[in-house]
Amino acid sequence: MTDPQDPQNSPPPYGTTPPPPPSYGATPPAYGATPAPSYGAAPPAPYGAAPQGTVPGKTMGIVALILAFFVQLVALILGIIALVQSKRAGYKNTPALWAIIISSVLMVVGIIFAIVIIGGLIAGAEQYIEMCSELGAGTHEVDGVPITCPETTTP
Helix, strand or coil: CCCCCCHHHCCCCCCCCCCCCCCCCCCCCCCCCCCCCCCCCCCCCCCCCCCCCCCCCHHHHHHHHHHCCCCHHHHHHHHHHHHHHHHHHCCCCHHHHHHHHHHHHHHHHHHHHHHHHHHHHHHHHHHHHHHHHHHCCEEEEECCEEEEECCCCCC
């Protein structure tokens, strides 16, 4: 196919080899462009700066997230430290944020659970003391459950 408007850019006839592409090498292009400047190595990072590609506090945030399910107070402290380190460097630290949230929620749930258990134990102990004061010393059976009441000594 020959382009009637540009006969110079028409493809060569079938069976002939096309001309080789122009070689770019030692000579600069004809339009007089200067070669690109070469730059040296990047300057070293300032003291205490994180290496390229790492987020400060991210590893500590992941550790805090894992510990949030087992040791909430330690996880809360580590999560706060990791989050502060990341914020100072200008990064987001999602694992540290989740560690703070999860450890806080689990600490509140644990405190509520402890209050309920301790309250139940105290109520049970009061009921035991009241029952033994009514029944007296010895072993008694209440609703099929044997209860042993100690002898009380009054001063």
